[in-house]
Amino acid sequence: MVKVTYRDETLAEDSSPVVVEGNYYFPPESVNKSLLTPSDTSTECAWKGTASYYSAQIRGDTVKDIAWYYADPKTKASHIKDHVAFYKNKVTIE
Numbered sequence: 729m730v731k732v733t734y735r736d737e738t739l740a741e742d743s744s745p746v747v748v749e750g751n752y753y754f755p756p757e758s759v760n761k762s763l764l765t766p767s768d769t770s771t772e773c774a775w776k777g778t779a780s781y782y783s784a785q786i787r788g789d790t791v792k793d794i795a796w797y798y799a800d801p802k803t804k805a806s807h808i809k810d811h812v813a814f815y816k817n818k819v820t821i822e
Contacts, residue, residue: 739760777801797810
């Protein structure tokens with residue numbers, strides 16, 4: 729089981745998240761979206777497409793762009809459509 733937390737709050741937990749480029753991508757149903765809010769940030773990856781971001785409000789902390797996902801990925805990344813990945817320097821992954 730892989731679990732993502734911030735200040736003891738669980739953001740995501742899944743027994744088999746997809747690993748791409750060293751990042752865990754969690755299926756949407758394993759993500760606690762009640763702690764996440766859409767961000768205005770977006771970035772472009774040459775082979776995955778346009779990433780959208782989430783920020784988090786947790787125990788009084790605002791963590792900007794804590795996670796990202798691909799709502800409409802390119803063909804080679806279709807297996808991570810809507811899966812959520814978290815920045816390793818902003819969360820605890822165990």
